[in-house]
Amino acid sequence: MVESDDLRFTRMALNNGSGAIPALGFGTLIPDPVATKTATKAALEAGFRQLDASERYRNEKEVGAAIQEVFKAGKIKREEVFIATKLWNNNHRPERVKPAFEASLRRLQLDYVDLYLIHTPFAFQPGDEQDPRDANGDVIYDKGVTLLDTWRALEGLVDEGRCKAIGLSDVSLAQTKEIFEAGRIKPAVVHVESHPYLPQWDLLDYCRQNGVVLQAFAALGHSSKPNLLEDPVITAIAKRVDKTPAQVLLAWAIQRGTALLTTSKTPSRIKENFEVSALPEEAVREISEGIKSRVRFNSVVETGVPGFIPRG
Numbered sequence: 001m002v003e004s005d006d007l008r009f010t011r012m013a014l015n016n017g018s019g020a021i022p023a024l025g026f027g028t029l030i031p032d033p034v035a036t037k038t039a040t041k042a043a044l045e046a047g048f049r050q051l052d053a054s055e056r057y058r059n060e061k062e063v064g065a066a067i068q069e070v071f072k073a074g075k076i077k078r079e080e081v082f083i084a085t086k087l088w089n090n091n092h093r094p095e096r097v098k099p100a101f102e103a104s105l106r107r108l109q110l111d112y113v114d115l116y117l118i119h120t121p122f123a124f125q126p127g128d129e130q131d132p133r134d135a136n137g138d139v140i141y142d143k144g145v146t147l148l149d150t151w152r153a154l155e156g157l158v159d160e161g162r163c164k165a166i167g168l169s170d171v172s173l174a175q176t177k178e179i180f181e182a183g184r185i186k187p188a189v190v191h192v193e194s195h196p197y198l199p200q201w202d203l204l205d206y207c208r209q210n211g212v213v214l215q216a217f218a219a220l221g222h223s224s225k226p227n228l229l230e231d232p233v234i235t236a237i238a239k240r241v242d243k244t245p246a247q248v249l250l251a252w253a254i255q256r257g258t259a260l261l262t263t264s265k266t267p268s269r270i271k272e273n274f275e276v277s278a279l280p281e282e283a284v285r286e287i288s289e290g291i292k293s294r295v296r297f298n299s300v301v302e303t304g305v306p307g308f309i310p311r312g
Contacts, residue, residue, distance in 0.1 A: 007254050007276045008047065014188040015211035018164040021082050021115070021189065023254045024274060025050035027217060027261035029308060033062045035265045040066035042267040044076055046274045052191075052217075052261050053108065054086040054119055055100060056130060056309060060107035068109050083108070084115035084189075086169060087154070089304050090130055092123035092145050097153035101163065116154060116163045117191055120170040121147045122304025131311055139305060147175060148182055155185045167191060167212075170300045173203045180210060191215045194258060195228055195249065196287050197295040208257060215259040220246050222308060224297040233290050237283045244272060251279045252287045 011020035026043035028051060030036040036059040040051065044067070053063045067083070070076050085108065091100035101116060123142040125132040132140040157163040167189035168179060176190050190207055194200045194216035207214040221228030228234065229245040238245045246262075250273060253260040262273045298307035 007251060007278050008274060010254055012213045012259055013211075014165050014213065015186055016158075016165055016188050018188070019082075019114070021213055021215070021259055022048075022050040023259045024048060024250070024276065025052055025082075025084075025215065025259060025261045026270070027052045027263040028059060028063050029054070029057050029263055030059065030265055031310065032265075033059055036062040037066045039263075039265045039267075039270065041070055042270045043274075044070045044081065046267075046271045048270075048274060049080060050082040050084070050259075052084050053104075054088070055091075055104050055107075056086065056088040056119055056306065060085065060104055064108035064110065078110075082114045083110065084117060085113055086117040086119035087150070088119050088130055089122050089124035090126055090128075090132065092118075092142060092147075092150045093126045094145070094149055094153040096126055097150065098157065101157055105162065112162045112164065115165045115167055115189055116157060117167045117169045117189065118147070118150055118154065120300055120304045120306075121168070121172075121175050123147075123150070124304065131305070139303065141304075147179065151179050151183055155183065158185055165189065170304075172301065173206055176203065176206065176212075180212070186210070187212055189213045189215050189259070191217060193218045193296060193298050193301075194253070195219050195221055196231070196234070196252065196291040197221070197226070197228060197293050198297075199256075199288070204256070204258065213259050214257075215261065216253050217261045218297055218308075219253050219260040219262055220249055222297050226293065226295060231291065231293075233287060237279070237286065241279060241283065243277070243279075246273055247276055248279065248283070248287075250276045252284055255279060255284050256288065 010023040165188035169191040
C-alpha cells in the first residue's frame with residue numbers, strides 16, 4: 001500500500017482506483033480563523049500535499065482562501081493536493097447530505113474534493129445547530145437515520161463525480177466492518193485517533209486486509225497528558241537517531257502502514273513535521289512493542305461530541 005522510499009512523499013493507494021492519498025497530512029483544526037489561513041498556506045509551502053478539513057471546524061472558508069492564494073501563485077496545482085472534508089452529525093439525514101457537501105465545496109472554493117468523510121457515526125437532531133442540546137444540556141440525537149443510510153447518500157456523491165472517494169471517521173472496528181460489508185462503494189479511508197498509546201492494531205489489521213487506508217489523527221498526542229512527546233521510549237530514540245520526538249512519532253506512523261495528520265500554527269514546527277525520514281526497523285519495533293501505556297485523548301467515539309473542538 002505504501003508507494004515511496006522517501007517517507008515524506010509516501011502515498012497510499014485508494015481501493016476505489018481514484019488515486020492515492022499522501023501519508024503525511026495537515027489537519028486544519030485551528031480555532032483562530034487568521035491562524036488557520038496562515039498555517040494552511042505554510043503547510044502547502046512546506047511540502048504537505050494532503051489537507052484535512054471539516055464543516056464542524058467552522059473554518060472551511062479560511063482554508064479555501066489559503067488554498068486559492070497558493071494555487072493562484074502558480075507553484076502548486078489543484079490536482080497536486082489531496083483535499084478532504086467531513087459531513088457533520090446534524091446532516092446525517094440522506095436529504096441533508098448533498099446540500100451540506102455543496103456548502104463545504106463553496107466555502108473551500110473547490111469544484112470537487114478528493115475525500116469526503118462521515119465525521120462521526122452519531123446522528124444529531126437535523127437542523128442548523130451543530131451541537132443541539134435539550135433543556136438539561138444533553139445532546140439531542142436523531143434515531144431516525146442509520147449510519148448505512150448516510151453512507152448510501154455519500155455513495156451518490158461519488159456517482160456524481162464531485163467527490164472522488166468516501167470514508168469513515170471516529171468509528172469502531174464493528175462499524176467499519178458493517179459499512180464495508182454493506183456498502184456498494186467501500187470506505188477508502190478510516191480516520192481515527194491513533195498513536196503509540198492507542199495503536200488500534202485490530203482496526204489497522206482489518207484495514208490492511210481490505211485495502212482501506214487507516215489515517216491517524218492526534219498522531220502526536222494533541223499536546224494532551226500524558227505527553228507522548230515526552231515518553232522516555234520516544235525521547236531516547238529521538239536522541240539516538242538525531243530527530244525530534246515529533247519526527248520519530250510521525251515516521252513510526254507511516255512505517256507501520258498508516259497515513260496521519262499533524263497540526264500546528266507555527267511555520268517552523270510545520271516545516272519540522274514535514275521533514276520526516278525513516279527510522280531503523282528496531283526503533284519501529286521498540287515503539288510498537290515497548291510502549292505499554294494505553295490512553296485515548298478524544299472521547300468523540302463515545303458520544304459524537306468532539307473532544308478537541310470547544311462548544312460554541
